[in-house]
Amino acid sequence: MKIGVLALQGAFREHIQMIRACGTDAVEVRLPVHCDDIDGLVIPGGESTTISKLIVEYDMLDAIGACASSGKPIFGTCAGAILLADRMDGKKQAFLNLIDIDVTRNAYGRQIQSRESDVTLAFSPATPFHAVFIRAPIITAVGPAVTKLSSYNNTVILARQDNILVSTFHPELTGDTRIHQYFLTMAGEGSC
Amino acid sequence: MDTFGTMLVKTGLAEMLKGGVIMDVTTPEQAKIAEDAGAVSVMALERVPADIRAQGGVARMTDPAIIEQIMESVSIPVMAKVRIGHFVEAQILESMGIDYIDESEVLTPADEKYHINKWKFNVPFVCGATNLGEALRRIGEGAAMIRTKGEAGTGNVIEAVRHMRTINDEITRLASLPEEELMTESKNLGAPYELVKMIARDRKLPVVNFSAGGIATPADAAMMMQLGADGVFVGSGIFKSENPARRAHAIVQAVTHYNNPEILAKVSKSLGDAMPGLEISDIGKENLLQLRGN
Numbered sequence: 001m002k003i004g005v006l007a008l009q010g011a012f013r014e015h016i017q018m019i020r021a022c023g024t025d026a027v028e029v030r031l032p033v034h035c036d037d038i039d040g041l042v043i044p045g046g047e048s049t050t051i052s053k054l055i056v057e058y059d060m061l062d063a064i065g066a067c068a069s070s071g072k073p074i075f076g077t078c079a080g081a082i083l084l085a086d087r088m089d090g091k092k093q094a095f096l097n098l099i100d101i102d103v104t105r106n107a108y109g110r111q112i113q114s115r116e117s118d119v120t121l122a123f124s125p126a127t128p129f130h131a132v133f134i135r136a137p138i139i140t141a142v143g144p145a146v147t148k149l150s151s152y153n154n155t156v157i158l159a160r161q162d163n164i165l166v167s168t169f170h171p172e173l174t175g176d177t178r179i180h181q182y183f184l185t186m187a188g189e190g191s192c
Numbered sequence: 193m194d195t196f197g198t199m200l201v202k203t204g205l206a207e208m209l210k211g212g213v214i215m216d217v218t219t220p221e222q223a224k225i226a227e228d229a230g231a232v233s234v235m236a237l238e239r240v241p242a243d244i245r246a247q248g249g250v251a252r253m254t255d256p257a258i259i260e261q262i263m264e265s266v267s268i269p270v271m272a273k274v275r276i277g278h279f280v281e282a283q284i285l286e287s288m289g290i291d292y293i294d295e296s297e298v299l300t301p302a303d304e305k306y307h308i309n310k311w312k313f314n315v316p317f318v319c320g321a322t323n324l325g326e327a328l329r330r331i332g333e334g335a336a337m338i339r340t341k342g343e344a345g346t347g348n349v350i351e352a353v354r355h356m357r358t359i360n361d362e363i364t365r366l367a368s369l370p371e372e373e374l375m376t377e378s379k380n381l382g383a384p385y386e387l388v389k390m391i392a393r394d395r396k397l398p399v400v401n402f403s404a405g406g407i408a409t410p411a412d413a414a415m416m417m418q419l420g421a422d423g424v425f426v427g428s429g430i431f432k433s434e435n436p437a438r439r440a441h442a443i444v445q446a447v448t449h450y451n452n453p454e455i456l457a458k459v460s461k462s463l464g465d466a467m468p469g470l471e472i473s474d475i476g477k478e479n480l481l482q483l484r485g486n
Binding site: 007008009010011012013014030045046047049050053054057078079105106109110111112113114115116117118132133134135170173174 | 193195197200205207209210211227231232233268269286289290291292316447448449
């Protein structure tokens with residue numbers, strides 16, 4: 001099994017390290033051709049405006065969409081979650097629209113409001129997960145098909161709909177691999 | 193329990209900027225051009241380094257009104273510069289909610305001996321360095337991100353290359369030393385022993401390292417990435433060129449596809465004139481910005 005990490009901009013190296021730490025191969029994805037033989041895709045944190053422009057510029061929109069429709073799992077963290085969301089500030093995004101959530105960018109405020117906090121994962125509740133929020137978005141609404149996997153301050157911060165997983169925080173910045181392992185289980189569940 | 197202003201959230205924002213271009217801007221209009229071109233962040237300034245160099249005089253923190261206008265004009269993070277050692281300029285910027293502070297040699301230093309104690313702030317700092325010892329002193333003072341200094345406002349990449357190669361060489365050397373030599377090495381570098389040990393073990397800086405000072409073309413930016421930069425700052429190189437929007441866009445592409453010569457060739461075409469450059473030897477040692485605050 002091989003997981004692709006979208007390497008247009010942002011913290012892609014950390015995701016690759018985390019996936020490899022779980023014992024799975026990971027490769028950088030920059031062009032559509034790189035999507036051909038991957039079994040799952042991570043869209044990392046970074047600047048969502050920058051990454052979205054680069055996705056469009058290099059025809060990655062269709063490649064990511066094809067990945068999703070073939071059942072391969074996709075995991076978006078922070079900026080990645082914004083790019084996968086169906087809506088932003090109540091308005092449908094003209095983008096990937098792969099998960100039925102509504103997001104607001106930089107919703108906690110500027111960098112000074114970036115924070116760390118312990119949260120609980122629905123699939124691993126015994127030990128708290130140390131969540132790092134950096135100029136993070138907030139998921140303001142989730143559709144009925146979305147499973148809430150963790151929350152913080154009464155908002156969902158980790159959510160799944162079928163083969164799409166999103167987090168508003170950065171599990172790749174701490175040594176805790178539980179969320180990446182969960183994602184890899186999703187990849188194992190798929191037909192690929 | 194929520195914790196704010198930790199080293200992890202400070203270095204974390206720098207991690208999110210990796211593979212990106214941070215552009216100097218002096219107006220909200222320029223900030224929009226930078227954001228539209230795909231910049232990951234903008235540096236709000238009154239004058240770009242090339243103008244500071246040409247006009248001379250004391251260069252200070254930018255008028256907060258200008259910084260505020262720029263902060264309101266874009267959704268990407270906004271950085272601003274303070275003079276080396278000028279902790280009150282830093283307090284002012286922190287109170288305004290700036291996302292990153294650059295304690296910068298491009299401005300006229302306020303303190304000839306000491307840098308700001310950056311641990312006292314919740315806002316993260318980026319600092320310049322020309323070699324490993326300097327980088328580690330800044331990290332020891334609390335910097336959460338490093339940029340190699342290069343020579344700002346010259347459009348000449350040679351100093352950026354020299355500083356990146358120097359730091360890489362010094363890291364490689366440290367990693368090759370037996371443990372008993374590290375204390376003496378710490379003394380020679382003028383760097384904290386704990387950080388020296390960390391570098392010897394990890395073979396990399398504990399924070400993100402961007403390249404700055406002299407990058408003027410997509411090829412310059414891609415070369416700095418191939419030399420190991422995590423991303424680039426482009427100061428005068430964009431808004432002192434003939435077609436800033438095109439050049440900004442091209443440099444963003446070049447930083448993402450830095451290992452792909454075909455894409456680099458494509459994005460380098462027909463960008464108009466780059467900024468006029470300066471030969472380093474013509475500047476005179478007394479006018480080199482990189483020697484300030486080492």
